[in-house]
Amino acid sequence: MGLLIGLALILVAADLAHPRPLPTLSAGNPGSLPEPSTNPTASTVVPTAATPEPEEDETVRKPIVEKVRRAALPAAHTPARHGDTSGSYLIGQRTLVEDYCGWGWVRKEGEGWNKGRWIAIEYDPEVCPVPHAFLPRPQDDKDYLYQLYGDFAPYRAYEPQADVWVEIFLIRGFLSLGPAKDTVRRDPPHHGSAKPNRFAERGANLR
Numbered sequence: 001m002g003l004l005i006g007l008a009l010i011l012v013a014a015d016l017a018h019p020r021p022l023p024t025l026s027a028g029n030p031g032s033l034p035e036p037s038t039n040p041t042a043s044t045v046v047p048t049a050a051t052p053e054p055e056e057d058e059t060v061r062k063p064i065v066e067k068v069r070r071a072a073l074p075a076a077h078t079p080a081r082h083g084d085t086s087g088s089y090l091i092g093q094r095t096l097v098e099d100y101c102g103w104g105w106v107r108k109e110g111e112g113w114n115k116g117r118w119i120a121i122e123y124d125p126e127v128c129p130v131p132h133a134f135l136p137r138p139q140d141d142k143d144y145l146y147q148l149y150g151d152f153a154p155y156r157a158y159e160p161q162a163d164v165w166v167e168i169f170l171i172r173g174f175l176s177l178g179p180a181k182d183t184v185r186r187d188p189p190h191h192g193s194a195k196p197n198r199f200a201e202r203g204a205n206l207r
Contacts, residue, residue, distance in 0.1 A: 083128030083173030085149050090169075092119075092148040093180055094131070094141045097188050101159040102166050103130070105184050106148060113184045119169040120157045128173050143183045149173035162190035 093113075095104035105116040123130050131146055132138045153168040166189070 081173070081175050082131075082134075083149065083171070085147070085173040085175055087149060089147040089149045089175075091177075092146045092174075093184050094144050094146070095184060095188070096139055096142050099161050100188055101157060101161070102188055103169075105186070106169065113186060116184065116186070117167060118188045119152075120166045121171050122153060122168050123171050128171050130171065131174055131176065143180050145177035145180045147175040147177060149175075162188065164189050 089109070090106040091109055092106040093104050095102075101120060102118055103121040104119070105113060106119050107113055107116040121130055128150075131144075132141045135141055148169065148171060150169055150171040150173070153170050155168065156165040157168055158164075159166050
């Protein structure tokens with residue numbers, strides 16, 4: 001009897017030391033897990049975060065209506081009057097010469113351009129800007145006429161390309177007259193040893 005009890009205890013101990021394997025889950029079992037893929041090229045798809053919806057565009061500052069209007073106007077439509085236009089005036093024609101200092105020609109009313117004077121303009125923006133300040137580009141008023149109000153400065157500006165001194169007109173007002181019918185056909189002043197667009201061959205004229 002004692003031998004049988006001892007044999008039974010040995011069998012129970014062996015069963016506990018070697019537990020039975022758990023049953024495998026089959027495909028037919030609804031609670032089963034999928035078998036791992038044996039394909040080495042298979043990759044696990046990682047869910048990506050949802051693309052955020054684009055935010056509303058930032059508020060764009062609207063252009064100033066007056067600046068847009070001025071930029072769209074031809075030179076003939078520059079402000080009819082600007083600054084102080086009282087008193088005497090000169091007729092001025094905007095003339096552009098490459099690499100040459102100056103604004104253009106001026107003459108008195110009733111005189112011909114053969115008596116014209118080449119000038120540079122000096123201005124105070126709080127008094128009166130230069131006429132082309134109302135245009136998209138400085139060259140947009142080439143060969144346009146103006147009535148220029150102001151005075152000549154007691155000093156002159158030096159033009160190094162032509163080795164000459166240029167008179168300075170202190171502008172205080174202007175009236176736009178539109179494009180010139182007959183443009184001035186004169187070169188701006190230059191020293192005998194220098195021409196426009198060429199460097200002077202002599203020193204500065206300090207007189």
